[in-house]
Amino acid sequence: MFSGAQISLYPMSDDFVGIILGAVKALDPYRENFRIETDDLSTLLVGPPEQLFPAMRDLFVHAANAGKHCVLAATVSRGCPGEPDDPICTPNSELGNQAPLADRIAAAKAAVASAPVTGLTVAAQFSLYPLGAAHHMDEIYGCIDFVKQSGVFDRSKNFCTKLRGDAGAVFAAMSEAFLRFGAPEGHVALDLKVSAHSPTPV
Amino acid sequence: MFSGAQISLYPMSDDFVGIILGAVKALDPYRENFRIETDDLSTLLVGPPEQLFPAMRDLFVHAANAGKHCVLAATVSRGCPGEPDDPICTPNSELGNQAPLADRIAAAKAAVASAPVTGLTVAAQFSLYPLGAAHHMDEIYGCIDFVKQSGVFDRSKNFCTKLRGDAGAVFAAMSEAFLRFGAPEGHVALDLKVSAHSPTPV
Numbered sequence: 001m002f003s004g005a006q007i008s009l010y011p012m013s014d015d016f017v018g019i020i021l022g023a024v025k026a027l028d029p030y031r032e033n034f035r036i037e038t039d040d041l042s043t044l045l046v047g048p049p050e051q052l053f054p055a056m057r058d059l060f061v062h063a064a065n066a067g068k069h070c071v072l073a074a075t076v077s078r079g080c081p082g083e084p085d086d087p088i089c090t091p092n093s094e095l096g097n098q099a100p101l102a103d104r105i106a107a108a109k110a111a112v113a114s115a116p117v118t119g120l121t122v123a124a125q126f127s128l129y130p131l132g133a134a135h136h137m138d139e140i141y142g143c144i145d146f147v148k149q150s151g152v153f154d155r156s157k158n159f160c161t162k163l164r165g166d167a168g169a170v171f172a173a174m175s176e177a178f179l180r181f182g183a184p185e186g187h188v189a190l191d192l193k194v195s196a197h198s199p200t201p202v
Numbered sequence: 203m204f205s206g207a208q209i210s211l212y213p214m215s216d217d218f219v220g221i222i223l224g225a226v227k228a229l230d231p232y233r234e235n236f237r238i239e240t241d242d243l244s245t246l247l248v249g250p251p252e253q254l255f256p257a258m259r260d261l262f263v264h265a266a267n268a269g270k271h272c273v274l275a276a277t278v279s280r281g282c283p284g285e286p287d288d289p290i291c292t293p294n295s296e297l298g299n300q301a302p303l304a305d306r307i308a309a310a311k312a313a314v315a316s317a318p319v320t321g322l323t324v325a326a327q328f329s330l331y332p333l334g335a336a337h338h339m340d341e342i343y344g345c346i347d348f349v350k351q352s353g354v355f356d357r358s359k360n361f362c363t364k365l366r367g368d369a370g371a372v373f374a375a376m377s378e379a380f381l382r383f384g385a386p387e388g389h390v391a392l393d394l395k396v397s398a399h400s401p402t403p404v
Contacts, residue, residue, distance in 0.1 A: 010212035191393040
């Protein structure tokens, strides 16, 4: 298994460098479990799939605490056949995504209900891409069923699903979508944007 | 066929609203061919697949002309089975993506070589997702072959490919990746970020 994310933080502020450098400290507790590399476009996290969204949540909440309009965008991937297996990516727990769709939806809902509360309200949208599967739309529709019952569903949009709620539940919902849908050892990618402090919430 | 993009513009500036509102004028020439809807996270463009990247290029170049660090992020899609066919999305020309991979690579290179020059240097990264195909990695590797010969290839990264060059050629290369790879009537998604005026080019 190879899993990780390319993440980018966009503070809409003249002080974007200061906000980014301050927020990166939030990744410190994750550093021993992740390989982390940065260039001018994004920061790569490679590590256990179930720690990717908590790490992104902590980074984003820290950045948004500056009070400026801020967006985190990420491309998250597991099981890409073009990447070598990496022991650092071994899941810490049984993800349970071999189970029937209905069971996975129930487990995903429970995980979101028990997510930590951060106090930061965010809007988000994401797209799930289960690759190489003949029935990829079944997994997408199953995932959409879960999201609609997750408590943070906002609306369906073309090409993506929009969420709104506390950052804890919103990142947990995207994590569940990523971990529990698509084949267990299959190639799954997820594209996301999370926004806080927008001047024009819709 | 249904095709379109969810696009977001992130100017790293206290004047982000002014920069975005100014740049949106660059979409005016495309309005008669597209359906355009905006919310707090992104702007939806629905229209002919081969006009999506020129529209995004013009929007981004206009925004970057403000001289601030600026990023455009987009999720582009064609052929999604969950969307209705829409006459507005009918391609204006034969895309030729039924041809053998080698022929498609040659045609894509020629298209990039003849792209307009904007005078704006950008860095970009993108991921191509040909969905529902048993041989999705063949199309991905074919696309990577093209990009490496495109003149704007920078490097391979985990989960994405990085480009650098004039915005005209960079957007043309991503357009070719989107139009010519993956099944002609298949479901193809492309996730991209384009950046200008970064204080830390790598």
